Amino acid sequence: MRPTTVIGFLGSTLDASKRDASRWNKWRPTIGLCMQPDLRVDRLILLHGRQHESLAGFITEDIASVSPETQVEPVLINFDDAWDFEEVYAELLDFVRDFTFEPEAEDYLVHITTGTHVAQICLFLLTEARFIPGKLLQTQPQRGKPDPTGVWNAIDLDLSRYDRIAKRFAEGSRASTSFLKGGIDTRSTAFNTMIDEIEQVATRSSAPLLLMGPTGAGKSLLAKRIYELKAERHRLAGPFVEVNCATLKGDNAMAALFGHTKGAFTGAVTERAGLLRSAHRGMLFLDEIGELGLDEQAMILRAVEDKRFLPVGSDREVESDFQLIAGTNRNLVDAAAKGEFREDLFARLNLWTFSLPGLAERREDIEPNLDYELERFALAEDTRVTFNKEARASYLAFATAPHASWNGNFRDLSASITRMATLSPDGRIDTATVEAEIDRLRALWKSSESDAGIGLLAEVLGQDQLEELDPFDRAQLGEVIATCRRNNSLSAAGRELFVSSRRRRKSTNDADRLRKYLARFDLAWADLK
Template sequence: MKHRCFDADALSIDKDSGLSHGIKMRPTVVIGFVGSTLDASKIGPSRWNKWRPTVGLCMHEDLRVDRLELIHGDAHEGLARYVRGDIGSVSPETDVRLRALNFANPWDFEEVYGKLLDFARSYPFDPEAEDYLIHITTGTHVAQICLFLLTEARYLPGRLLQTNPGRGKDPDCVGLWSVIDLDLSRYDSIATRFAAQAAEGSSFLKSGIETRNAAFNRMIDEIEQVAVRSRAPILLMGPTGAGKSQLAGRLFELKRLKHQVSGAFVEVNCATLKGDSAMSALFGHKKGAFTGAAADRPGLLRAADKGVLFLDEIGELGLDEQAMILRAIEEKKFLPVGADREVSSDFQLIAGTNRDLGATVAAGGFRDDLFARLNLWTFELPALRDRIEDIEPNLAYELDRFAQREGMQVSFNKEARRAFLDFATAPDALWSGNFRDLGASVTRMATFAPSGRIDVATVEAEKARLKRFWTGGSQAPDPLAELLDDAALGELDPFDRVQLAEVVRICRRSRSLSEAGRTLFSASRTRRTSANDADRLRKYLQRFGLDWARIGA
């Protein structure tokens, strides 16, 4: 009797797993269906000239099957016993156990999956002591798909086993076998493609900008994974202008490209929804529901059906609207204003806020149950001043946006570019409006650029303009309030308080104690022959019970 095995590449995979002949290994258990057609044969010697998958898998010299769990329906019990007998004659060491499992309709996916799931949950698996192979060559196509899905989900803690009759004209009752490991990282070409696709998805979310901030890049990688694997709400936190709205739009486009949504992207600034109009705008209303309701209005939630709803500044919503949003997320249903019948909308929610929602919950301004629902996937976008290494790649992006919008290509000359970057990345550059500030700044310089080239004079004018914006706005919050208690603050003279507050602000915009010292003592340090600015700053902070680590925290 002739024995054939699979190709060398597949063999090397299984040797690593301890499945090949001659290696001390754990017992191997195969789970599969009896094949009502493929495993059937006429009684007599001629049956050994036919490939029968279940019998053949027990005849390989390089695959030892210690136990075979053979699933069958009552109608095929005789065939299962016949197959067990033949296996006993060619592989007496294989323990064949018949498992009766009946389906009213073997082509009903829900029934087949449900009963196989029950089988998997009740089976006494012991992955520490046994290796499991799930044979997917036999059974209906529905059964094979269900076995694949249950293995992929780890309800069946094994690997997929495929058998086939081999190639060539000579009859072969043994055939070939191969194991599919669902850990795709083990397959170099597939892993490389997946890595490239993941990088492509992350680049897409960043609008193709080659960002350099490592923490931001890691966060975008995580968001990309969540976006393609989950439909749960996503919460984007961060200051105004950090890019929450743009990122939400790119998330929608990514999901649309992957055919995960078919509806629209609906963006709502919740800060603009006030009073009775908020309910109507979000959930719609029936004609005559209130004065001025001259026609039915579907509402923004229904407009986002099968798509993505982005609720920017969700912390501005009233408590009643929050309650209805929570029910719409969980049950996909809500009641329009003035209606007596619920409507449905199946959307994915992305929420944005510049508030600390945890603190808002504690103050009673935001529902804790809605916050808990949103807080599964929470990502905090950093301010621009915390990503100063990303200012340079964003310059090119903003110039491209200007060119697309205005139809005119503009660039920096070398000196002007250096001058702007030195100013933009300095510790005292506030960028209080974050990327909105940067985008507006580039637009102004590009508009005023003579002959399409931004020169040093244009940059100097913009620097002065930005400084006026940053110093002429509303008073910034006192950084000392979160570092010192009321008693310590009360002991400070107004002179010391103003000076210390500015020192803390400079420290928080600096990457190190030394950089902060150089900024704070930039004039006096040039008049000294020896200077240790970091030590000088450290001693100053110690006067008030502060240190670098505490300020950074």
């Protein structure tokens, strides 16, 4: 058996007694734990104050008489105020940091029956946080008879060992992740894994979060649900404050974010608190943070790190303690490299970064989101609308096909479902309605892809090389690059691009075919990702 070390406070009241033979008729917790027939205490770390040194010596002698194998080590820990939580915790933290623990060689029990309630709480917290690598030990007297031994019980704070508790925690975690997903039974493995991680971060950390992803991927909605989850767990008490940084320009950006004094500039007829102060004790969601100017970024960094900042026109700092969630559809790594985004702010935001995939990357989630959007329409319009069987199959076949680009992501899907539901006054979306909506989406995407395609080509090739391309090559290459961007591998992109012609060939090597096409323009797969 491995040796057992017990750490506990001397009970200045419970361990005290008359120093005669009558003391052996009384239960004294520190003496009793060393008298247990089924608990061997090899070493007892006896914590006590200076005023109880005499009692500590007396208890040590009694332990030697009933348990000579127990080595008692009195340790002086003196508190100015034993009921001051901050002082007691700090002193005990210093003690355990200096103590040499060898959990591989011996077992540790933390006796929490003695000491003030504050000391017991502190020992519990230090054990729960694994500063003390052991179990809690409780002792109590035998009921109904005078017995100096009493009984004992050990509590292991590793909650995973307790089946019912572990089950409740798992159920709570599942409920939280379901809430973050809006109750949608999403099927994308990568997305579900990301939401599981966000749930853990949201319930355990107050550090900033960075949500990256294309417009319409759901960053704003997810940020609001993270706030609601934290508020439900009592980790936030203030409001949710959201701002789209793309709407903040010039002096208005500083004033809107940090507030201003009366008369700070022309038109400042009254004092303004600003968004950061409004978010005190709550959450601030800065959507499209990449659109902020460098000066605003510097002040945001100071506000996040120090919880202090200067309103416009003021010479006195104000305080605001908020949690920050930032959203962006820009590549902040590239922006920082170009000097368009502060590297120090990006480093501060990059502790917890989550990239939300677009709808085209989560085609398996289109069907459950379709049902979710129908429920939203029913709540908003007090009218329940459903698809007939053929119409639903037709719409899903189109929506999940590789050529469905979903440029606006979930906003496109939401708008599409709303249009079809609105145009179905009898409560049933039929095939004619679906066909008309498919034509509408194709026209919408063709127009937006034409504009986006030119920007995409300029980004990949550069403006000079773009101008050298014929219009024919621009259209074709733009489609190829867009397809590569939304696929995870060269082979997957090739399968989507050559889906029709590959059916007519006996052997296919779509990846090689695509690689050779890109090489005509001095491009490689890595250049596009």
